[in-house]
Every structure is written in C-alpha cells, then in structure tokens.
Amino acid sequence: MGSTPSQINDQSQLPSSNAPSQLVEFSWGEGGSSVFFCGSFNHWRERIPMQQVQPGVWVGTRELQPGTYQFKFVVDGQWRCSSGYQNVRDPNGNMNNQIVVSEKDQALVPKNQENDPQRQQMQQIEQMFTTMIPENPFTIWTSFPTELPRQLVKTPLNTNITNDAYQPSILLPLPDHVVLTHFFKQKKRKNFVVTASTARYRSKYVTIVLYISTEVESSNHIDELADIYHTTLNQLQEIQ
Secondary structure, eight states, X not given: OOSOOOOOOOGGGOOOTTSOXXXXXEEEOSOOSSEEEEEGGGTTOOOEEXXXXXXXXXXXXXXXXXXXXXXXXXXXXXXXXXXXXEEEEOTTSOEEEEEEEOTTOSOOOOGGGTTOHHHHHHHHHHHHOOOOOOSOHHHHHOOXXXXXXXXXXXXXXXXXXXXXXXXXXXXXXXXXXXXXXXXXXXXXXXXXXXXXXXXXXXXXXXXXXXXXXXXXXXGGGHHHHHHHHHHHHHXXXXXX
C-alpha cells in the first residue's frame, strides 16, 4: 500500500494512438493535507497535484485516450490506493488502482462519490448552459420600454400647492433635475390643451405653461412653442 509502484507497463494498458483523448477526473476522498496522483499514463514520472474541493475530498483531471490505466495517489508523501477504485497488482506485485477509459466515458468518478451533493449541484449547473441559439434572440433580449418613466411623473404641474395666497414662490418644491427641459402635455380637455416645460439657470427655476385651443391644429404651434421656451430660457440666464 505504501510501496513505490512499478514503472513496468503492461501492454494491455497502452491506448490506441489514433483514439481521441478525453478529460478524466480522478478523486481522492480519504483525507490528507497534500494529495497528488501518478500512473501509467505518464510512465509514473510526474506527480500531478490535486485540488481540495471540500474537506477531505481532492480532485484532479487528466487528458487520456481510451484504454486501461494503473495509477496511485501520493497522500502526505505516502503512496496509497483509494477504496473507490478497482485494485490490481502490477507484474512486480505492487497494489495499484485501475481505471478503464472507454470512448463513451466523460469522467470516471469513484462509486463512493457519485452521490456527492456538491457534485450533483455542479452537474445541475452545467445542464443549465447550452450552445443552442434561440430562434429569434432579438425578441428575448429586447422589450418595450415603459410608457412614461416614474421620474417624469414628478413635474411641477402635478404638485399639490397650498391655497395660501401669501406663500412666496421660493417655498414651492423644487423640481427634480430629470424633468428639466422636457415638454409635457396634459390630457386633452374639452376646449384646450395644456403644455408646459421647466428650465433652470443656476438656482432659478421657471415653468412655462401654455394653453392651446383645440380648435386649432396643435401641430402648427410646435415651432412657436419651441421658440417661446428657448426665449424664456435665454431671459432666465440673463437674470443676475
């Protein structure tokens, strides 16, 4: 169990040179503070380090072609065999673990760790990903925007103002910066339409409200409204 494995490889262990290689996972679940694995796949010349995925469980991977391989773990400097793999003896009588990699195998896992909760969780996560392209990805990644952002609802015209006639305008609530220079239109009434826009220069705010008769096409007044708003903004900037 603690002896050095033989470096004489059985001919039955040699894989086909033309077979495609695949990733094989080796796992050690019997404790230890430092774990490596080595085998006939690298002629017992290199100790491959393993990573600890949870307390007492170590995992390492290796690209292997289909075939039969003998291997062993080095745990805290001692050669050891795992009880989760098949045990065989080499021509010199040393006890080693053995795996058989077939063309259909994706990863060989010891039987005592097939039901590991962490491993099952990782498998579920991997199944969530796919290489399939949706039929129409444009409809998945795009959606219609909201009719009106919530920030634009807080306009000066929608603010409840007290009936106190002596309240100075400086005490009125200041509009949010997101509503500035926007063109607002109130719901259509019977005889007129209300439009408004708020501008700011430094600490001064001005809200312009225009009433347009419904008897006249509002499209004819768009340019006129824009000129009025720009003129008022320029006058506001001239105030010292």
